[in-house]
Amino acid sequence: MSWLLESDPAVAWQVHSDPALRARVAREGWGARLLAxxxxxxxxxxxxxFPASYRGDEPGQPWTATMHTLQTLQIFGLDPSSAVSARMIARVAAGCRWEHDGQRYFDGEVEECINGRTIETGAYFGVDVAPLVARVLTTQKADGGWNCExxxxxxxxxxxxxxxxxLAFEQATGGSPASxxxxRRGEDYLLVRGLFRRLSTGEVVKPEYLDFAFPYYWHYDVLRALDYFRRAGPPDPRMAAAVEVVRSKRQPDGRWPLDRIHPGRVHFPIEDGAGRPSRWNTLRALRVLDWWEGTR
Structure with missing residues (x-):
């Protein structure tokens, strides 16, 4: 805990949900740098x-455009009720447009991997994203999930x-029976697969799903999934194997490493590198285990 508290305010405030530390996210460290x-x-x-200068010839995907930056500020816990957040979101709504067809930012785009993140940050920062939610509900697959492809x-x-x-929409507005x-059907899509296995064979869907990255952007991994379910409700027994994956990665000093960095342009690094102890993975893993074990 002391190691986490010695970090940037974006991490430190979340250890004990400290409002005074949270207020510093907008004024100091990573949060202030992104806002600037x-x-x-x-x-x-x-x-x-995508950045305006992106030509498709860089390693990985660039992570410096608006969608990824807003997601990061949300994860940092930038106070959505603050004047800083209100000014930031007003500027995004007024001027930012999607590359696809010039759509207004909070009207969303055509890919659900984009629209899901737009709904999340919009709902978190107090934007009315109900029309976009209604549209996303019409694209749910018969198996309960979604796919950009x-x-x-x-x-x-x-x-x-x-x-x-x-989930962010429901937490902000109460949601609707349809949402x-x-x-629930989307959750079941993941749960019947144990959060990382193929339904047909039981094999691991992708090895990287067992690697914990941060920031994760649009990428799936077991820790990100469990952190979602922690925020969504009580544990489900079908998560047990995924929880053991998290438990198995804990190092003798009590910390979790950063397994993977998704390649691409960033504003600045917020971790010390792959293989090094990760404050973000440690914070999230401790939360997941506290939530899981608190019901046992």
């Missing part, structure tokens, strides 16, 4: 999903991204 990088048009790095089958990555959005039902 917002452009005159309301965007970060000149784009909604043209397929009858859902993907873990897109499903969790939409679930994050629907709550869709979220």
């Amino acid at each position: 990088l917002q452009g005159p048009d309301g965007s970060w790095d000149g784009g909604a999903c 043209p397929s009858d089958r859902s993907s873990f990555d897109t499903t969790l991204t939409v679930l994050d959005g629907l 709550r039902d869709a979220r």
Whole structure:
């Protein structure tokens, strides 16, 4: 705990939900640095999903555009009721447009991996995203999940991204019977697969789902999934194997490492590198285990 408390305010305030420390996120450290990088048009790095300068020839995906930056500020816990947040969101709403067809930022786009994250940050920061939620509900697959790609089958990555959005919407507004039902069906899509296995064979869907990355952006992994379920409600027995994956990664000193960094352009690093102890993974893993073990 002392190691976490010695970190940036974005981490430290979350250890004990300290309001005074939380207020510092907008004024100091990583949060203040990201806020200072917002452009005159309301965007970060000149784009909604991709930087204006991006030509597709960089390693990985660039993470400096508006969508990824807003998600990071939300994870940092920037106070949505603050004047700083209100000014930031007003500028995004007024000037930022999606590359797809010039849609207004909070009207969303056509890919559900984008729309889920737009719903999440919009709901968190007090934007009316009900029309976008209604649209996303119409694209739920028969198996209960969602997919950005043209397929009858859902993907873990897109499903969790939409679930994050629907949960944020419900927490902000209470949701609707339709949104709550869709979220439960989406959760079941992941739960019947144990959060990381194929329904057909029981094999691990992708090895990287067992690697804990931060920031995670749109990428799925077991720790991100469990942290979603921690915020959503009580544990489900079908998560037990996933919880053991988290438990197995704890180091002798009580900390969790950063397993993976998703490659691409960033504003600045917020972890010490892959293989090094990770404050973000440690914070999230401790929360998950406290939640899981608190019901046993």
